[in-house]
Amino acid sequence: MTDKYAVIGNPIHHSKSPLIHAEFARQTGEDIEYSAIEVPLDGLQNSLQQLRDVLKLKGINVTVPFKEQVWKITQQKSARAELAGAVNTVVFNNDGSLFGDNTDGIGLCRDLVINHQVELAGKRILLLGAGGASRGVIAPLLEYQPLGIFIANRTASKSSHLAELFAHLGNVHGGGFHDIAGEFDVVINATAASLQGEVPPLPDKVLASGACCYDMMYSDTDTAFIQWAKAQKAEKTIDGLGMLVEQAAEAFYLWRGVRPQTASVISLLHNKT
Ligand code: NDP
The missing domain is CATH 3.40.50.720 (NAD(P)-binding Rossmann-like Domain)
Structure with missing residues (x-):
């Protein structure tokens, strides 16, 4: 079954993360879907539950303005996320708990x-x-x-x-x-x-x-x-x-245990901008 991931933020329509992760998936042969989801500014907690329990996502990236709020909510965090005071990558554990990391x-x-x-x-x-x-x-x-x-x-x-x-x-x-x-x-x-x-x-x-x-x-x-x-x-x-592509690669590695190549994705994005 295809594993699902997303980036959450508000606004989020500008995000390049779906393109970056689609390239990583193509390159590594990992079977994933990755979308961008706009979360209401006052609805983070509910949205996280929905993403985990209804949409059955395996993990999310977090961008402006939710990184600090997600840091407060996550029960377990990497040492680098603890120090950063912000979470940009979440793993939804099988037991329902959240693991927060910071790959910026x-x-x-x-x-x-x-x-x-x-x-x-x-x-x-x-x-x-x-x-x-x-x-x-x-x-x-x-x-x-x-x-x-x-x-x-x-x-x-x-x-x-x-x-x-x-x-x-x-x-x-x-x-x-x-x-x-x-x-x-x-x-x-x-x-x-x-x-x-x-x-x-x-x-x-x-x-x-x-x-x-x-x-x-x-x-x-x-x-x-x-x-x-x-x-x-x-x-x-x-x-x-x-930096954007490298933080995404580290998140992909955390979720999938496979490290994608970044150089080709960086050039692809440079050519698109
Ligand atoms: P925050 O809102 O948390 O912090 C903004 C910072 O910018 C504060 O230090 C603020 O100072 C300062 N600032 C805002 N406007 C001015 C100004 N006109 N002159 C001088 N200082 C100003 O934002 P983030 O830390 O999350 O993001 C900062 C930047 O980094 C953004 O441009 C963001 O897009 C980029 N970024 C890029 C990433 C990447 O992957 N390439 C990843 C993360 C962020 P004060 O405290 O005085 O308000």
């Missing part, structure tokens, strides 16, 4: 390190933003042993709080954009500023020689942040499409 962080790191050969060990990382996406990537980035991570956010109290949360895992500090000091080798934009065509207010000379700039947002044309990075002569500029 590993998705970003694989895209940076494997797909784009960006060195993280010993590097100075500037992480812009202190929302769910930022929190989810801090622990996975620290596993690569960077020299340090400075988290800068519009609301400085949020980035300081995140830095305190992760300080036991490595050299992490936080503050406002005006607290950014010195040069950085890797600058990761995890703010939603690009959605509004804006760039966070960054100081001049923030990029070290050979710096890489990564925008978690992706678009068919350069985002405002990528345009800024190119103007600042960043050596590498990367958008978040690869």
